[in-house]
Amino acid sequence: MTIVDTGEVRLHVQRLAAHPTAADTGPVGTVVLLHGLLTDSLASYYFTVAPAFAAAGLDVVMYDHRGHGRSGRPPRGYGLEAFVDDLDLLLDRLGVRTPVHLVGNSYGGTVAFGLARRRPERVASMVVVESEPATAAWAVKLAGLLDRVRREMSVNEDGALAWIATHHGGHTARLAKSAGRLVRDTTLARDIPASAVLDDDDIRAIGCPVLALYGADSDLADQAPRMRALLPHCETQLLPGHRHSVLVEAPDRVRALVLDWVGRHSRPPAAARGRAR
CATH class of the missing domain: 1.10.287 (Helix Hairpins)
Known part of the structure; x- marks a missing residue:
């Protein structure tokens, strides 16, 4: 367990290093996992998809949002802007300089949209699960x-x-x-x-590739066509038989979709780059 002080709040962070045997064959880069609101924490990733991401060759960062899990719980300061600040500052404190792949579940996806709009140079791609922009x-x-x-x-x-x-x-x-x-x-x-919210023009300005996953029986499923219409580089998937708890109910499917997506939107592994010369 690591506690990182951003200067605004102390955040509980867990990191999983990419498995060395996958470094030359799997997807390359850092994936940051953002959990949902209130009853959620980084545990929802730690016990589902995070270890598989590291085994596949990704460096994994996950943390508890302010007020959640083992992170600090200040009495005030919970606008969406503060959560986006936390993510931005955390990447600085961890020394992550290259663009990251954001995976956001529910409210975590809303935070991901916020960073992609504010700091597009920090985001290589996004996967949002049962989520929407603010x-x-x-x-x-x-x-x-x-x-x-x-x-x-x-x-x-x-x-x-x-x-x-x-x-x-x-x-x-x-x-x-x-x-x-x-x-x-x-x-x-x-x-x-x-919180400050985004209008349609703000959403259209999010230029990174976005994969949006929804339970087919979820109230949010009707966001899929809207996301495809507004985001310039967006794909959507509806998972049959699921509602809002897609991440914990269908972790194998989510893992496969995320790994495929990140693999398609990351730099080639070192071995592949060597063969291309």
């Missing part, structure tokens, strides 16, 4: 979601946690309890909906 409609949706969480965890926390434990297990209930504290004890529920 827009006016997104802000309204997040406001409703966060307000509902705040009310449910303030008015009847014990009842809500008991229901979650019964239907989803004790581990999920513990995550929900931590999420409730985050919403109740910080300004996150006010800050995120008040």
